[in-house]
Amino acid sequence: MKNTIITVVGKDTVGIIARVCTYLAENQINIEDISQTIVQGYFNMMMIVDTSASEKHFGTIVEDLHSLGEEIGVEIKAQKEEIFDKMHRI
Amino acid sequence: MINLREVVETNEMITKENLDVRTITLGISLLDCIDSDLKRLNEKIYQKIYEASRDLVETGEKIARDFGIPIVNKRISVTPIALIGGAACRTEEDYVAIAKTLDKVAHEVGVNFIGGYSALVCKGMTPADELLIRSIPKALAVTERVCSSVNLGSTKTGINMDAVKLMGEIVKETAEYTKENDSLGCAKLVVFCNAPDDNPFMAGAFHGVTEADKIINVGVSGPGVVKTALTKVRGENFEVLCETIKKTAFKVTRVGQLVAQEASRRLGVPFGIVDLSLAPTPAIGDSVADILCEIGLEYAGAPGTTAALALLNDQVKKGGVMASSYVGGLSGAFIPVSEDQGMINAVEAGALTLEKLEAMTCVCSVGLDMVVVPGETSAATISGMIADEMAIGMVNQKTTAVRVIPAIGKKVGDTVEFGGLLGHAPVMAVNPYSCEAFVNRGGRIPAPIHSFKN
Numbered sequence: 001m002k003n004t005i006i007t008v009v010g011k012d013t014v015g016i017i018a019r020v021c022t023y024l025a026e027n028q029i030n031i032e033d034i035s036q037t038i039v040q041g042y043f044n045m046m047m048i049v050d051t052s053a054s055e056k057h058f059g060t061i062v063e064d065l066h067s068l069g070e071e072i073g074v075e076i077k078a079q080k081e082e083i084f085d086k087m088h089r090i
Numbered sequence: 091m092i093n094l095r096e097v098v099e100t101n102e103m104i105t106k107e108n109l110d111v112r113t114i115t116l117g118i119s120l121l122d123c124i125d126s127d128l129k130r131l132n133e134k135i136y137q138k139i140y141e142a143s144r145d146l147v148e149t150g151e152k153i154a155r156d157f158g159i160p161i162v163n164k165r166i167s168v169t170p171i172a173l174i175g176g177a178a179c180r181t182e183e184d185y186v187a188i189a190k191t192l193d194k195v196a197h198e199v200g201v202n203f204i205g206g207y208s209a210l211v212c213k214g215m216t217p218a219d220e221l222l223i224r225s226i227p228k229a230l231a232v233t234e235r236v237c238s239s240v241n242l243g244s245t246k247t248g249i250n251m252d253a254v255k256l257m258g259e260i261v262k263e264t265a266e267y268t269k270e271n272d273s274l275g276c277a278k279l280v281v282f283c284n285a286p287d288d289n290p291f292m293a294g295a296f297h298g299v300t301e302a303d304k305i306i307n308v309g310v311s312g313p314g315v316v317k318t319a320l321t322k323v324r325g326e327n328f329e330v331l332c333e334t335i336k337k338t339a340f341k342v343t344r345v346g347q348l349v350a351q352e353a354s355r356r357l358g359v360p361f362g363i364v365d366l367s368l369a370p371t372p373a374i375g376d377s378v379a380d381i382l383c384e385i386g387l388e389y390a391g392a393p394g395t396t397a398a399l400a401l402l403n404d405q406v407k408k409g410g411v412m413a414s415s416y417v418g419g420l421s422g423a424f425i426p427v428s429e430d431q432g433m434i435n436a437v438e439a440g441a442l443t444l445e446k447l448e449a450m451t452c453v454c455s456v457g458l459d460m461v462v463v464p465g466e467t468s469a470a471t472i473s474g475m476i477a478d479e480m481a482i483g484m485v486n487q488k489t490t491a492v493r494v495i496p497a498i499g500k501k502v503g504d505t506v507e508f509g510g511l512l513g514h515a516p517v518m519a520v521n522p523y524s525c526e527a528f529v530n531r532g533g534r535i536p537a538p539i540h541s542f543k544n
Binding site: 005007009033035036037039044046048058059062077078079080081082083084085086087088089 | 094096097098156157158347
């Protein structure tokens with residue numbers, strides 16, 4: 001099973017990581033790696049997660065995270081890792 | 091393991107630079123639907139297409155969601171209908187009935203276009219071919235999503251000038267039939283030289299008779315991504331320029347390959363090809379003309395344009411070919427006028443003429459595309475334009491096409507509005523001198539000497 005990449009982009013505010021991690025924990029999604037940086041004044045975070053133990057459909061996770069992002073005022077995406085692998089690895 | 095910088099790069103391509111997969115096109119053979127009874131034929135066609143493609147749109151949307159990449163169009167191409175209807179159709183109306191069936195099933199399964207209302211007449215026309223061609227104006231007027239194409243020549247056979255003459259008349263007639271909508275019917279009609287059997291792009295997609303029963307072909311796009319990459323190498327030499335285009339094309343095409351493989355796996359249909367394309371849209375920044383400007387031209391059409399386009403086209407192929415296991419279709423940079431804001435700007439500024447466009451088609455895919463000319467342009471002149479473009483394809487052993495719209499009631503300087511992906515376009519001036527005696531000769535132009543490679 002391939003991993004999922006969650007990205008969070010937006011203005012930095014208190015508790016972004018906490019909110020995202022809470023959602024992941026509640027849905028049995030395991031975080032395998034996490035990194036963050038500030039690009040052009042914007043908060044950029046990436047998590048590599050494993051959704052295989054989650055009972056939720058991938059589509060629901062995508063929608064939930066998107067709504068959570070709207071609540072916090074950042075953009076949250078969940079994408080299957082293959083798109084990045086294909087593009088950046090031969 | 092993938093790193094943050096790479097993830098940000100990919101997502102910026104998608105969100106800021108309009109990277110998308112332009113189309114997943116499901117090719118479906120209708121050869122097993124052939125029947126001498128028109129009603130039964132239509133039922134079989136409907137059934138076969140419906141069964142094969144009912145999950146296409148939903149699957150496309152799921153893939154888009156899983157990878158976070160827009161897949162703009164989900165489409166269908168079928169075996170050229172002239173072949174399928176030959177045994178059943180006695181009148182033009184009979185063929186139009188098939189067009190209506192195609193339109194109905196396209197609406198039913200939710201695809202935005204269905205291609206293959208086509209005839210392959212590069213050497214000669216059967217009565218069925220001619221009947222289908224004569225039915226095109228009506229078929230395109232009474233349907234919404236059906237696209238039509240006619241192959242008029244090839245490097246191996248030469249050019250069927252009888253068909254070229256006929257198509258000049260058909261293009262005019264199609265324009266008349268749809269004059270209430272700025273002659274929109276012509277935007278769904280294209281003529282080819284060396285038409286490929288596996289093209290995923292409309293209006294020219296059809297499912298060739300050499301293809302399997304069903305096949306998935308994918309067309310990628312990404313002019314904005316190439317343009318952005320080139321802004322970072324301004325003033326650098328051609329080596330750096332070409333390397334940058336090549337690397338970018340590789341990345342763009344990899345996304346197409348991934349989507350094609352996924353669609354193939356999920357639909358249980360073999361993967362055909364990825365079309366290595368730079369396909370613009372009217373969206374700002376999604377323009378091939380803007381890439382030419384970034385390479386160093388004030389406007390597309392300025393001296394140097396053909397050279398710039400030649401290198402762009404070549405580097406896109408070189409980058410893309412390693413990114414995909416099978417490439418095909420039209421593969422290259424598209425230069426439609428109405429679908430590319432940079433091209434529209436160039437025409438409006440007087441920088442780009444029809445003659446320069448013709449020169450540009452020698453070095454890129456595909457040809458004179460979405461070019462609007464005055465409604466009073468004669469059928470013979472349109473045939474002359476088609477013949478020129480077919481000759482370029484025939485001699486250069488490449489695909490060329492003409493999708494020209496003689497907008498009824500419009501003059502040079504007017505603008506026509508098609509909406510959506512088809513965009514809008516200024517009416518371009520056509521050389522006013524006659525080619526009628528040339529077009530009226532009849533017969534066919536023989537294949538060029540260098541086609542004899544046996």
